[in-house]
Amino acid sequence: MINILFLFIVYLGCGLLFHHAIRQDVREYNWQKIVGESFFIGVFFIVLMNNAIQFFAFIIPQSILFSIIAVLAICSIIYYLYKMKLDGLLKFKLNLSLLSNKYFILIFIIILLHLYYIFEQNQSLPLTPWDAWNGWIAKAKIWYYHGLVEVLVDRANWLLSEENFTNPTAHYPDALPLLYVFNSGFYGWNETALNAIYPAMFIAFLLAFYGNIKLFSNRNYALIAVFVLSSIPFVNVHVTLAGYADIWIAAFLTISLFNAQHFLSRPSVSRFIIVLIFIFSTVMFKLESWIWLSIFIVVLLLCLRNETRRKWIYLILFSVSVIWYLFGGFSLDLPFGKVILSPNLIKIPALGTYTLSFVDTTSAWIEALFFSKNWNLLWYSIPFVLFLYYKTENKELIVLPALYLLFTVFFIYVLFYMTYASIFANDFTSSNRIVLHIVPIYIYFVIQVTYQFQTERSGVDT
Amino acid sequence: MLKLLNIRFILIISIVFILLYLIVSYFLLDNTGHSATKNLLTNRANIIYGKLISNQTLLEFELDEFGEAAILFNTPSFDAADYSQLRLSIDGLSKNYQVQFVWVNKLNSAPNEMQLLQANSEIQVDLLSRAPHWDGKIFQLGLRIIPQEHLGLTRASGQTVKINSAVLSGGSILNSFSTLAAYWLKYDSWNYRSINHLKMNVYLPFYAQPLIFILIWLLLCTVISLFVFKIKKMNVIMFVLFAWLFLDILFLHNSSAKNVWANAVYSTDEKQLPDEDLNKLALQIKSLLGLNNDKKDKIKSHKVLILSSDRYQRARLIYHMLPVNSSFLDKKLEENAKTKVAAGDYILSYDVANNPQKPSSGRLQLNDSNIKVKEIAQGINFSIMKVIN
Numbered sequence: 001m002i003n004i005l006f007l008f009i010v011y012l013g014c015g016l017l018f019h020h021a022i023r024q025d026v027r028e029y030n031w032q033k034i035v036g037e038s039f040f041i042g043v044f045f046i047v048l049m050n051n052a053i054q055f056f057a058f059i060i061p062q063s064i065l066f067s068i069i070a071v072l073a074i075c076s077i078i079y080y081l082y083k084m085k086l087d088g089l090l091k092f093k094l095n096l097s098l099l100s101n102k103y104f105i106l107i108f109i110i111i112l113l114h115l116y117y118i119f120e121q122n123q124s125l126p127l128t129p130w131d132a133w134n135g136w137i138a139k140a141k142i143w144y145y146h147g148l149v150e151v152l153v154d155r156a157n158w159l160l161s162e163e164n165f166t167n168p169t170a171h172y173p174d175a176l177p178l179l180y181v182f183n184s185g186f187y188g189w190n191e192t193a194l195n196a197i198y199p200a201m202f203i204a205f206l207l208a209f210y211g212n213i214k215l216f217s218n219r220n221y222a223l224i225a226v227f228v229l230s231s232i233p234f235v236n237v238h239v240t241l242a243g244y245a246d247i248w249i250a251a252f253l254t255i256s257l258f259n260a261q262h263f264l265s266r267p268s269v270s271r272f273i274i275v276l277i278f279i280f281s282t283v284m285f286k287l288e289s290w291i292w293l294s295i296f297i298v299v300l301l302l303c304l305r306n307e308t309r310r311k312w313i314y315l316i317l318f319s320v321s322v323i324w325y326l327f328g329g330f331s332l333d334l335p336f337g338k339v340i341l342s343p344n345l346i347k348i349p350a351l352g353t354y355t356l357s358f359v360d361t362t363s364a365w366i367e368a369l370f371f372s373k374n375w376n377l378l379w380y381s382i383p384f385v386l387f388l389y390y391k392t393e394n395k396e397l398i399v400l401p402a403l404y405l406l407f408t409v410f411f412i413y414v415l416f417y418m419t420y421a422s423i424f425a426n427d428f429t430s431s432n433r434i435v436l437h438i439v440p441i442y443i444y445f446v447i448q449v450t451y452q453f454q455t456e457r458s459g460v461d462t
Numbered sequence: 463m464l465k466l467l468n469i470r471f472i473l474i475i476s477i478v479f480i481l482l483y484l485i486v487s488y489f490l491l492d493n494t495g496h497s498a499t500k501n502l503l504t505n506r507a508n509i510i511y512g513k514l515i516s517n518q519t520l521l522e523f524e525l526d527e528f529g530e531a532a533i534l535f536n537t538p539s540f541d542a543a544d545y546s547q548l549r550l551s552i553d554g555l556s557k558n559y560q561v562q563f564v565w566v567n568k569l570n571s572a573p574n575e576m577q578l579l580q581a582n583s584e585i586q587v588d589l590l591s592r593a594p595h596w597d598g599k600i601f602q603l604g605l606r607i608i609p610q611e612h613l614g615l616t617r618a619s620g621q622t623v624k625i626n627s628a629v630l631s632g633g634s635i636l637n638s639f640s641t642l643a644a645y646w647l648k649y650d651s652w653n654y655r656s657i658n659h660l661k662m663n664v665y666l667p668f669y670a671q672p673l674i675f676i677l678i679w680l681l682l683c684t685v686i687s688l689f690v691f692k693i694k695k696m697n698v699i700m701f702v703l704f705a706w707l708f709l710d711i712l713f714l715h716n717s718s719a720k721n722v723w724a725n726a727v728y729s730t731d732e733k734q735l736p737d738e739d740l741n742k743l744a745l746q747i748k749s750l751l752g753l754n755n756d757k758k759d760k761i762k763s764h765k766v767l768i769l770s771s772d773r774y775q776r777a778r779l780i781y782h783m784l785p786v787n788s789s790f791l792d793k794k795l796e797e798n799a800k801t802k803v804a805a806g807d808y809i810l811s812y813d814v815a816n817n818p819q820k821p822s823s824g825r826l827q828l829n830d831s832n833i834k835v836k837e838i839a840q841g842i843n844f845s846i847m848k849v850i851n
Contacts, residue, residue, distance in 0.1 A: 110710065117717040124724040126733040128613065129657040133781045145785035146762060155789055159802040163762050166789045192733060231710045233660055236717070241657050371673065373660035376709050377702070380677070428659035 001119055003196035007183060008039065008203055010066075013073020015041030016080050022270045028215065028262060036208025037274075039201065040255055042073070043179065044281045050148060050178040051284075057149045066185030104220070107227045111206075114230045119199050121240045127191040132243020135169035137191065140180035142167065144189050148181065175284035176245050195242035202239045205251040205440075206230060212258035213444060216397055217451035225447040229440055234374040234432055245285040246433045252282045253292055254440040260296070261400055264303055275300075290351075292437065295407040303400050356414075359422035361431075368431050378439070385446050388453045398452060401445040408438050471691055475683045475701075482679055484635070487642045490589065490670045491546070491633040498544050502603065502628040505536035510604075512623075521625040529616035531607040531623065539601045542567065545630035546591035547638065552581035553624040557649060557723040558614045559607055563588065566602040567595060575606070576665070580649035580719075585627060587641045592665045610651035613736050615727050646672045646712055649719050672712055676705045737778050744782035747810060747846055750839055753786050767791040767803060769811040769819060769828075779812060793829060803833060807849045820845045 015038035023029055046069070053060055127133050142165050143150055150165055158166035169177075180194050187193040206226050214222035229235060238247040256278035263271040279296050282289035302310055324330065329342025337349030347353040369379040389395075389402065412434060416425040424430035506517050512531035516522035525531050548563060555561070561578045576593040579586045590596045607623065609616050645666055662671045669675070680701050687697045728734075735741055748754065753761040766788040770776040780788050791809065796802055803809065809826065811818040819826070820840065826833045826847060835847035 110707075110714075113714055114717075117714070117721050120721050121717075121724045124728045125613075125652070126728065126735055128652065128654070130654050130777075131657075134777050138781055138784060141784045158765075158789055162804070163787070165762075165787055192728075228706075231706070231713070233713050236713070237656055237660065241652070244657060367661075368659065371668075371671070372662055373673070373713070376713075377673070377677075377706055428661075430658075432659055433657075 001123065003123060003187070003193050004119055004199045004203070006186075007196050008200040009077065010070050010073045011039045011042035011046070011200065012204070013042065013076045014045050014069060015039060015043075016073075017076045018045070019274075020080060020083075022273060028266075030211045030214060032207040033211030033215065036204045036206070036211055037255060037259075037278075039204030040208070040252060040281065041277060043175075043201070044277050044284075046182050047175040047178050047281070047284050050182055051174065054148045054174070054178075059147065059149070062144075062148075062181055062185030064185070066182060069182075070186070104223055107223060111227055111230045114236060115199070115203070118202065118236060118240050122195055122199050122242060123192060125192065125195075125241070127195065127243055128241050129243045131169075132241075135167060135172075136176045136245065137180055137194075137243050139167045139169055139174070140177035140184070141189060143177065143181045144184045148178075172287055173284050173289075175281070176248065198239050198242040198247070201248065201251065205254075208251075208255050208258070209440065209444075212255070212261075213447060216258075216261065216448060221447050221451045225443055228378070228443050228447075232374075232376055232378060232439065234436060235439065238433075238436060244433070246436045248285050249282050249289055249292070249437050250440050252278050252285070253289075253296075253437060254444065256282070256296065257401060257404060257441055257444070260300055260303075261397065264300075264400065288434070288437075291411055292408070295404060295411065299400060299403045299407060302403055307395075354419045356418040358417060361416050361422045361425040364426045364428065365416070365431065368425075368428060369435070374432050375435075375439070378442070381446055385449055388449045392449060392452045393456055394452060398445065398448050401441050401448065405438060405442060405445060471687070471693065474686065474691075478682050478686065479679055482675065482682070483642065486670050486675060487639065488635050490592075490642055490667065491635050491638050497632050497634070499632075500537065500540070500545060500630040502535040502537060502630065503625065507536060508534040510534055512607075515622065520627070523623055525607065525621045525623065529609065529621070532604060533606075533625075534602065534604040535628070537603055539599050542590070542597050542600050544632065546589065546633040547631050547641075548578070548588045548590055549585050549627060549629040549631060550578065550581060550588065551583055551585045551626040551628075553583045553626060554622050555581050555607065556726060557651070557719060558609055558727050560610050560614070560651070562606040562608065563590070563593075564604045564606055565596070565600050567598045567600050569601060573602070573604075579644055583626065586644060587638050589633075589641065589645075589665060590630075591633065592667070609736075610653070610723075612651075612653035612655075614651060615734055615736055615738075642670060645670070647715050650716055651723065652720060672709060676708050680705045737775075737782075740775065740778050741782045743812070743841075743844060744779060747839075747844075748783065748786060750846065751808060761786045763787070764806065764808060765789075765804075766808045766810055769793075769809055770813060772814055775812060775814050779810070791828070796829060796831075803849045805849055808838075809833075809835060809847045809849065811845045811847070813843055816843045818843055818845050821847055824850075 012035060016034070018041050019034060019038040023034075049065075052058075053065075127137055139152060142152065146165070152167045152170040153161060153164045154170050155166050155168075158164055179197055183194050183197055184190075206229065209229060210219075210222045210226045213225045235247070238244060256275055259271065259275045259278060263275050279293055283293055302313060305313065324341070325343055329340065329344075331338060331340040331342070331347075333339075334349075338347065339349065340347035340353075342356075344356050345353065346356060369375060389398065392398065395402070415421045415434075416431060421430065503519070503521055507521055509523050510532035511526045511528075512533075513524040513526065514522075515524060521533070523531060523533075550561070552561065557580060559581075561581045563576045563578055564573045565575075566573045574593070574595040576588070576590070576596075578588045605625075605628075608614075645663055648663060650660075662673070669678075683701045684698050687693050687701075747766070748761075751764065751766075753764060764787065766783055766786055768776050768779050768783070768788060768790045770779065770790070771793070776790050780790060791802065811820065811826075813819070818840075821835050821837050824834060824836065826835045834850040836850055837845055837847050839846045
């Protein structure tokens with residue numbers, strides 16, 4: 001427990017002053033949002049710092065680095081609290097009105113129970129998941145012993161090289177191993193202690209989730225959203241069994257979307273910078289995030305247009321897709337290689353060549369989403385949510401997550417029905433994990449649509 | 463919101479829940495009408511692995527040196543259709559262990575097995591009728607006690623286990639009312655697959671899975687609420703919340719059990735791993751080659767290539783070898799293996815079935831390549847060789 005709190009404070013302190021400096025209107029914030037998002041900004045800076053150390057081949061022991069950062073982080077938290085007090089913004093008033101409702105007390109207790117079991121097991125178990133010890137964290141262990149400057153190569157090159165190390169995730173982004181290396185500056189190579197970064201991140205994520213949804217709706221809906229998120233079995237598993245990057249992507253992607261929503265409501269440079277930090281953090285964790293980033297850009301551009309123009313764009317997109325399909329796709333000779341986008345083949349230099357042919361993975365998807373223990377009843381809400389979305393008149397706050405989910409579903413369809421990745425849907429090795437990336441966004445969408453619908457019906461804030 | 467629900471309505475939806483439970487239990491328990499029982503402890507059972515302590519009214523034994531046990535019940539052959547349940551009570555077995563029921567129903571064929579509910583001193587009812595291959599004539603019956611899959615640690619021998627009762631019986635809803643609930647609350651241990659997929663209970667039919675059960679209940683209550691009682695739609699949200707909570711409580715119950723297990727098994731600072739034998743082998747090899755963590759240059763320049771046909775064992779060995787510069791040699795992948803190794807490299811050949819590939823006359827044959835090596839050390843399941851040129 002102490003490891004979790006300590007790491008939480010270190011990363012929070014790293015991002016707190018930046019978050020404070022860049023924010024504009026204090027009314028747009030609450031302490032949960034500030035604390036939660038500051039943690040993730042801290043993660044971004046620490047990964048960036050270690051990336052720079054790697055790039056410039058600086059020889060800096062992580063123990064010294066961790067000590068300096070930890071002291072600075074604690075100082076920044078103290079300074080922040082002091083400044084808040086000077087500004088009269090820090091009021092030590094404990095608001096317990098939410099807990100005056102007995103149902104919310106029950107929900108709160110259940111959330112705490114989930115966190116308790118996550119913390120206890122996370123801090124007891126050794127490093128368990130396959131890709132963690134085989135890939136991500138093994139990479140961190142090499143750097144822990146041999147320094148961040150150690151270049152990792154793929155196995156084919158390793159066989160030919162004399163002194164290089166290899167790792168199955170050598171070609172993947174390094175954020176997760178770099179976080180482990182940074183924390184090992186304090187804990188040494190103690191995998192169980194190092195795993196504490198996961199529950200620390202989860203606390204931050206729940207706070208950011210609550211804080212943002214509270215701003216878009218109200219605290220009742222925000223608490224229900226946190227309850228739903230924290231009680232999803234598959235989410236619990238990915239925090240408890242540390243070592244995979246998927247839950248990090250889910251968190252960064254969701255917070256990016258929240259901040260994109262704030263940016264759309266009141267565009268400004270500082271809000272845009274925050275969005276950039278969060279969305280680019282996702283690509284620091286996994287290659288797949290480039291797809292999420294591309295979708296994010298498209299959706300953000302669409303949302304910057306008004307509804308009428310958006311409808312025209314949909315029509316154009318649809319027409320282009322039909323023409324593309326009827327003409328058998330197209331190919332382009334670009335300086336960096338040939339790009340082919342056809343109904344049978346996708347070839348993008350650096351990303352690879354994908355033969356497209358339909359493989360039916362529906363039964364595996366039905367089992368994964370509807371008849372397993374992964375998601376509780378979450379996906380049964382789809383018809384209910386679609387109905388509410390259709391019935392809601394003001395879609396200002398729901399169009400962004402709606403479009404994002406729509407595009408990701410399309411991508412998931414192409415990936416798991418049309419490419420060799422269908423194997424990973426049928427054997428359940430990837431399907432649930434890729435769904436995990438968008439689950440918090442979906443929960444936010446469900447809550448926001450329900451709130452919007454209720455507000456429109458009753459005419460008052462529910 | 464609860465004010466909207468009057469007492470009569472709450473009573474009715476509760477009754478719907480109980481009735482649904484009874485109906486599902488009835489179909490689940492395969493009520494064949496057979497009332498025969500067979501006490502498996504009547505005749506003296508044979509302990510195949512483990513040490514027998516007492517074989518009187520109850521069976522008392524210790525786990526063997528590998529922390530496992532196997533028991534063979536002495537019983538004449540019988541018809542599987544006569545018995546659909548196993549009533550078992552076992553003392554002294556922690557959550558680190560699972561119990562498997564094993565039977566042979568075709569002579570000269572491999573035994574069938576079924577993982578039983580987590581054993582404890584209370585009588586647990588396991589539904590044999592739901593196990594594949596529980597049919598025809600049963601010739602042999604037994605129990606196997608082994609650590610939980612993947613993450614269960616093998617404990618040292620000396621652990622005393624008591625089988626208080628082991629009875630085969632026919633199905634009856636009257637004395638097996640809680641069986642469905644026991645299956646819902648079944649202990650699911652962590653394993654390497656948990657990170658990818660949490661599947662449903664394989665021994666429960668579709669309609670008896672908690673998720674489907676609660677959905678049926680939700681549907682019935684919604685219909686009753688909207689069309690019979692004509693109460694406001696808000697009730698549906700209450701039902702959904704209850705259904706969500708119901709499934710969440712089942713999950714929390716399992717989390718609590720796993721927490722107890724994790725604290726008991728992995729609470730010490732020295733995290734013993736499920737594949738401790740591989741860890742020890744890696745330590746032994748590192749020490750043998752003088753590759754200690756403080757000699758970083760040496761461990762970097764001495765590559766250790768792991769040769770093993772089992773991908774999992776191979777990957778685990780590479781992990782345990784860290785921070786030594788290690789990866790694998792794959793017979794299927796390496797077309798010209800000779801070009802892939804350099805003089806001074808080490809090849810660790812490992813086979814879990816105690817049949818590692820070893821050099822012959824100072825040469826290791828890999829596909830078409832012949833690598834000149836010197837065997838430095840060897841054991842029953844491994845051989846470590848240094849590449850000469």
